[in-house]
Amino acid sequence: MTTMTDVTTVEHGPQTGAVKLTMLIAGAVFLLMMIFGLAMRAAQGALVEIEPGLFYQLMTVHGAGMVGTAGLSGATILWYFTGRHVPLIAGVFHAFLALFLLGVVLILGAIFLGGYAGAWTFLYPLPAFSAGQWEAGAAVTFLLGYTSIGVGFLLLHLEVMRKLIAAYGGIGGAMAWPVAFGRGDPKDAPPPGVVAAMASSIFNTIGIVIGAAVLVASIVNLAFPGFAVDALLAKNMIFFFGHVFINAAIYMAVIAVYEIVPDYTGKPWKCSRAFALSWTVVLFFVMAVYPHHLLQDVAMPGWALAMGQIVSYFSGIPLIAVTAFSLLVYLRGANGMRWDLATGLLVLGVAGWTAGSAPAILDGMIVVNKVMHNTQWVPGHFHTYLILGEVAMAFGFMAWLTRREGETLRGPVATVFWAYVLGGAGFVLMFLVSGALSVPRRWAVHLPEWHLQAQIATAFAALVVLAVTAFVLRYVARLGRG
Amino acid sequence: MQLIVLAISLVAMALIAFTFLSAARAATLPAVVPRTDPEARRRRVILGLAALGVIVTLLSLRPWPHTIPGTAAVVNVSGGQFYWEIDTDTVPLGEPVAFHAHTVDVTHGFGVMDPAGTILFQTQAMPGYVNQVSHTFETPGTYRVVCLEYCGIAHHDMLNEFTVAAR
Numbered sequence: 001m002t003t004m005t006d007v008t009t010v011e012h013g014p015q016t017g018a019v020k021l022t023m024l025i026a027g028a029v030f031l032l033m034m035i036f037g038l039a040m041r042a043a044q045g046a047l048v049e050i051e052p053g054l055f056y057q058l059m060t061v062h063g064a065g066m067v068g069t070a071g072l073s074g075a076t077i078l079w080y081f082t083g084r085h086v087p088l089i090a091g092v093f094h095a096f097l098a099l100f101l102l103g104v105v106l107i108l109g110a111i112f113l114g115g116y117a118g119a120w121t122f123l124y125p126l127p128a129f130s131a132g133q134w135e136a137g138a139a140v141t142f143l144l145g146y147t148s149i150g151v152g153f154l155l156l157h158l159e160v161m162r163k164l165i166a167a168y169g170g171i172g173g174a175m176a177w178p179v180a181f182g183r184g185d186p187k188d189a190p191p192p193g194v195v196a197a198m199a200s201s202i203f204n205t206i207g208i209v210i211g212a213a214v215l216v217a218s219i220v221n222l223a224f225p226g227f228a229v230d231a232l233l234a235k236n237m238i239f240f241f242g243h244v245f246i247n248a249a250i251y252m253a254v255i256a257v258y259e260i261v262p263d264y265t266g267k268p269w270k271c272s273r274a275f276a277l278s279w280t281v282v283l284f285f286v287m288a289v290y291p292h293h294l295l296q297d298v299a300m301p302g303w304a305l306a307m308g309q310i311v312s313y314f315s316g317i318p319l320i321a322v323t324a325f326s327l328l329v330y331l332r333g334a335n336g337m338r339w340d341l342a343t344g345l346l347v348l349g350v351a352g353w354t355a356g357s358a359p360a361i362l363d364g365m366i367v368v369n370k371v372m373h374n375t376q377w378v379p380g381h382f383h384t385y386l387i388l389g390e391v392a393m394a395f396g397f398m399a400w401l402t403r404r405e406g407e408t409l410r411g412p413v414a415t416v417f418w419a420y421v422l423g424g425a426g427f428v429l430m431f432l433v434s435g436a437l438s439v440p441r442r443w444a445v446h447l448p449e450w451h452l453q454a455q456i457a458t459a460f461a462a463l464v465v466l467a468v469t470a471f472v473l474r475y476v477a478r479l480g481r482g
Numbered sequence: 483m484q485l486i487v488l489a490i491s492l493v494a495m496a497l498i499a500f501t502f503l504s505a506a507r508a509a510t511l512p513a514v515v516p517r518t519d520p521e522a523r524r525r526r527v528i529l530g531l532a533a534l535g536v537i538v539t540l541l542s543l544r545p546w547p548h549t550i551p552g553t554a555a556v557v558n559v560s561g562g563q564f565y566w567e568i569d570t571d572t573v574p575l576g577e578p579v580a581f582h583a584h585t586v587d588v589t590h591g592f593g594v595m596d597p598a599g600t601i602l603f604q605t606q607a608m609p610g611y612v613n614q615v616s617h618t619f620e621t622p623g624t625y626r627v628v629c630l631e632y633c634g635i636a637h638h639d640m641l642n643e644f645t646v647a648a649r
Contacts, residue, residue: 053635119632125609126588131563131634231589231609265509274524296591296604298548299611306543313535321528324498329520331505335513339506351502358494362487365538366547370615371484371601374591374630384495436488438601440593440630443638449599 015090016401019080020479022097023398026073027472029104030391033065034468038461044446045454053133055444056117063120064107064142067246068149070386072100073394074252075156078200080397081193081259086163092155099152106145114138119442121242122146124214124234128222136222143215143222150208150215157201157208164190164198174198175283180276189271192258199283200251206287207244210237232299239293247286250353250385253393254323257346260400261327264343265334269326278318285315292364296373305366312364316357324354339409344417345396352388352424356381359432374442377435380428387424387464395471402478416470423463430457484600550616554580557644559627561590561607563634566627566642573619575648580616583607590640591630597623604630619646 036058043050050058079093110116115134118127127139161171168174168190176195178184189195214237217229258269291308294300327350331337359381362368372378409417434453439446446454508514555574559581560567573579583592585607593604594617602625605615619625622645629640 052638056632056635056637059632117635121632123589123631126633129563129588129634131636133635232611235589235608274521294606296606296613296615297608297611298605298613298615299608302546302548305548309543310535310539313538314532317528317531317535321524321531325520325524325527328501328505329516331509332516333513334509336511337509339510347502347506351499354502355495355498358498359487359491362491365542367542368483368487370547370603372487373604374593375601377487432488432491436484438484438595438599440628440638442632445638447599 015079015083015088015093018090018093018097019076020401022076022093023073023394023401024472024475024479025097025101026069026076026394027398027468027475029065029069029072030394031465031468031472033062033069034461034465036062036065038458038465041454041461042458043444045451045458046446046448047455047458050444052444053115053117056119056133057111057115059442059444060117060119061108061111064146065104066386067120067242067249068100068104068107070249070253070390070394071149071153071245073397074200074249074390075153077256077394077397078160078197078252079156081255082160082164082197084259085191085194086167088159088163092159096152096156099148099155103145103147103149103152106141106148110134110138110142110145114141116142118142121238122215122218123238124218124229124231125221127218128225140219140222143219147212147215147219150212153208154205157205160197161201161205164194164201168194168198171198171202175280176271176276177280179271179273180280186270186272186276189276192269192271192275193255195271195276195279196251196255196258199279200248200255203244203283203286204248204252207241207248211241211245214238214241232297235294235297236290240287240290243290243293244286246382246386250390250393251282251286253349253390253397254353256393256397256400257323257327257350260397261330261343261346264337264339265330266337267330267333269330274322275326278322282315282318285311285318289315289364292369295364295366295369309364309366313361316361319357320354324350338406340399340403340407341409341413341417342396342400342403344409345392345399345420348421349389349391349393349396352392353385353390356384356389356428359384371438372435374440375435376431376439376441379441380431380435383424383431384428387428388421392420392424395468398471398475402475404478413474416467419463420467420471423460423465423467426460427457427464430454430460548615550580550614551578554578554616557581559583559592559607560586561592561629561633561640562586563588564629564636564640566590566592566629566640568627568642568644570644572645572647575619575622575646578616578618580614581605582612582614584612585609588633589631590633591628593628593630595626595628596621597625599626601630606631622646622648 116138164174289311292312627642
């Protein structure tokens with residue numbers, strides 16, 4: 001067995017070419033999904049006309065595409081930096097990417113050829129109740145697309161966990177438990193990226209397995225309608241899977257912050273006791289918090305709903321007091337740090353993620369949820385920690401992969417960066433304002449009194465789309481030049 | 483309540499943004515030795531957030547938000563693609579009303595808006611379950627029922643209304 005001190009840190013992660021290609025795919029899909037999002041907000045603002053059937057198809061592909069691509073980019077970041085510390089099998093990443101692309105083809109076919117519009121959450125039994133919009137085969141194809149993507153993620157996580165367990169002496173070693181709970185010396189602890197990779201892989205694996213179970217149950221229900229599932233159980237499983245998966249995407253992406261930002265601040269990101277403890281807390285909180293999606297399901301046990309609210313609040317503490325706090329300390333301790341697009345976007349990612357936790361925590365309170373749940377407040381908070389969080393980190397990683405020596409965040413690239421920040425902030429602000437004004441989410445047609453917010457949001461969304469187009473083109477141009 | 487929640491969120495988000503912008507600017511300057519130990523500050527942040535969490539939890543969960551008064555008048559609501567059936571068109575003013583929501587097909591979100599269009603409460607209408615939500619209406623008028631859980635092609639058209647009036 002290799003001890004943690006024997007692990008060699010190599011300059012470049014493995015499969016850099018495949019990683020760069022995957023991030024190109026992720027960037028392009030993000031852009032396409034944002035264009036769909038822009039179209040939906042424009043339709044809600046009565047600026048364009050999209051008939052409801054198509055609107056809900058776009059909504060379904062936007063949700064599935066964004067969540068899937070957040071997962072894809074996060075997992076690619078995890079893979080790349082884990083490969084700095086342990087050797088990983090290239091074939092596993094290739095299989096992961098191939099299964100992801102197969103899933104994308106199935107999902108796109110189900111939606112645009114089969115008419116499936118059951119939302120990315122496939123809330124049981126909606127896939128089987130299309131009101132004439134799609135056949136059972138389209139719903140099955142959509143669910144098989146998820147299954148394919150899920151199998152790819154399982155392969156990737158199993159390979160990562162297998163290697164980390166072998167290299168760091170078990171799960172506890174890779175999670176830095178000797179430092180968290182014993183007398184372990186932080187100097188001997190695994191790098192922060194390893195701890196994050198181990199924790200994320202554990203909870204995402206568990207989430208995907210639960211997701212696979214409800215996917216299979218839904219597929220069987222579509223094939224044999226007499227086979228019924230308890231709707232509340234299915235909802236628990238779906239939201240456990242969905243919550244864990246999208247959170248895993250963010251927790252995996254933050255590995256880029258741990259690994260890249262120290263190169264700029266000159267301060268190594270340390271695996272302190274607080275850091276090790278926080279990741280163990282995160283490991284359990286990410287899985288325990290999902291009932292905050294079911295706060296209006298009063299058939300749930302009261303203790304589960306109370307737990308959802310309480311864990312929702314306390315989940316913010318590891319984020320605010322450890323990751324965000326440490327980043328702020330490292331930035332303040334830097335000596336004449338040079339900013340470039342990569343660091344700008346990575347730090348923005350942590351800031352946006354932290355800021356998004358405020359409206360999320362408030363919505364996780366039962367009394368607030370009773371009037372805010374499923375209003376536009378909900379996309380308001382999750383777009384905050386996606387547009388200004390995970391997606392920013394993903395584009396920051398892409399900018400870092402194609403960085404040039406000595407370049408700074410000035411000139412046109414700074415304009416694009418601030419356009420992204422302004423567009424993203426304005427866009428999510430309009431969601432939050434609309435949510436506070438009781439505008440429901442997921443409505444293809446809005447009342448006239450709600451049009452103005454959607455129109456303003458459309459302008460901000462256009463700004464984001466322009467900025468992201470520039471990010472992607474810059475990445476492609478730099479890949480082309482080598 | 484919604485506007486208070488919005489205000490709290492925006493203040494917190496602005497504070498976080500200011501903190502990051504300030505640190506980002508400081509990063510470009512020559513390093514300075516912090517006046518207080520960062521780990522001591524971190525402990526204070528954790529303790530402060532934890533204490534606030536305990537207070538907010540106690541205040542917001544007592545009394546239990548989903549309590550249904552035993553004396554509430556019962557109104558049965560049934561959801562289906564894409565309609566709401568309500569067993570009365572008038573509900574009483576100034577006394578608790580318990581809505582019993584269920585569905586005949588997929589999950590719907592039973593939400594009620596006041597005459598000004600503000601959501602007052604909601605609950606999920608889920609296959610196989612009857613979910614209850616209670617409210618005391620303080621203002622007479624026409625209240626709109628909407629669907630707040632995506633349920634298919636005409637989700638946004640799943641509307642109904644009832645009148646609140648004194649007995």
